[in-house]
Amino acid sequence: MTVHILFAAKVESWSDYEAPLRETLDAAGLDYVLDCDMQAEQVEYIIYAPNSGLTDFGLFPRLKAVLCLWAGVEDVVGNASLRVPLARMVDEDGLTQGMVEWVTGHTLRHHLGMDAHIVNPDQRWDCTPPAIAQDRPVTVLGLGALGLACAQSLAHLGFPVSGWSRSAKDLSGITCFSGADGLDDALSGAQIVVLLLPNTPATENTLNAARLALLAPGAFIINPGRGTLIDDNDLLDALDSGQVAHATLDVFRVEPLPQDHPYWPHPNVTVTPHIASFTRPSTAARVIAANIARSEQSEPMLHLVDRSVGY
Template sequence: MHITICVSQQKPEPWQQGFQTAFPDATVSVWQPGAPAADYAVVWAPPQQFFDEQPALKAAFNTGAGVDALLKLRIAPGTRIVRLDDAGMSVQMAEFACHAVIRHFRELDGYEADVREGRWSYRKPRARADYPVGVMGLGVLGERVARALTVFDFPVHGWSRSPKAIDGVTCHSGEAQLDAFLSSCRVLINLLPLTPETENILNRRTLGLLKPGGYLVNLARGAHVVDEDLLALLDSGHLAGATLDVFRTEPLPAAHGFWNHLKITVTPHTSARTLREESIDQIARKIAALGRGESVVGEVDRQRGY
């Protein structure tokens, strides 16, 4: 068995060492142009040349949950594409999402601004019933976020393409229920996969359906949001603010209007990072399962885009 590693923007050697330990009898190499054919690949942001030179791969394992960039490449029909289904990311995402929601709900950003100005201030406590939270996308990450929010007694709604049932969460599904879902929320957390159907889904019309004083937390992909529409809704006062961790162009360009907007909190795509040891363990188990002819969780449906 030959495993090849192609992880742009990451050091490949620790990945190589980890898989060599997991499969001591296998050949594990870092891909270089012209390299021999491999059976399995572990990739992040590979170039098109990689797949052009590796048409016989049995499977390519993406070291992240989102595969939208990978699906833009030409990949042989016989190559399975498998994403990480957790590997330590869901708890990080839940931490980040709950922090963003609570920071807004408790007006901690306002207190922080007052303290910087040397002011000792008071704000009337808000009622949780007035701040229903919606989670768009109820996969592994979205479900973990939705469940975490119920612990803090927020009314929690969820929306997904197909029906889901989660204890403590009012679940909506399909295009027919999208508007009702959005209208029921004051805080919206986006964890959708990016597909042609979901690109630009957060726009003037859809975000305008949120309850007045709405708040957006985008943790999925920047292309879900129409930037100009979000800024217009913030400036009009319909939206009270946003926490944005992902952007159409990353790093976020220095001249972009998000940087200095008083109602926007920007973070550098850090809501959930890939944990290497957990990822290697998960991928190794999946490679072993495929070798035994078994199915694995996280295989991507190319038609759906996730």
């Protein structure tokens, strides 16, 4: 039977996604109709971006599943009209690899003290050698697909890596913590902290004044996760006191970051414009096509969101 698939994202995305989606759907052996405009009563699957403007999933009586193009689903998971399975984007070749490269790059940047040599107006000839990886404890908050891949990459480079997750995990090469008490233990003495938690009520302000105080003095914060994970005022206080030496931030509560936000002029903050990782059509299309094929073959879909925890 013919499968009807609606592409619901910003209009300009259709030209980027159409060819890769058709190629991968063909390769999966599916008989399908794919379009960005379709009669609601025909739609069985929705390839979805939360910024598409689509908010009422009750309009689609034959809907089987919604496949999100984004890793983050906080903007849709609470939608009361969504009563079918919701799959988030987990793309090892695109999203995950991009995140690993960004996190590893900025971790090495801070670890090696590269900023002092890149911006050196006084022409200082400082021969102080950097620490080596084994002497620089790193903590990764969040051990989902993205966090786990980053933690493993850093451990492979020789960093002693601790990881924290909501539920207990046992991972080779990573010291794992879980639960409320485990979070404080994971942060204690960390010199670099990478935040890759989802945006949920339980994770808001995970890094606050009390937890920032647990870090090694002069620690570095790297946040490519969600802007809500950090209490901004507490981080600014920690930066001004020297408890945190530098924060590299890719995500913010309001985006684009307002021009009058104190992060912009702060000498110890690096602002990047939400580019740590993003969905790449060529690789994301393979994930989407494979999941639709699984559903049509009555196999369990992958990367389904647990509504009770929000991701």
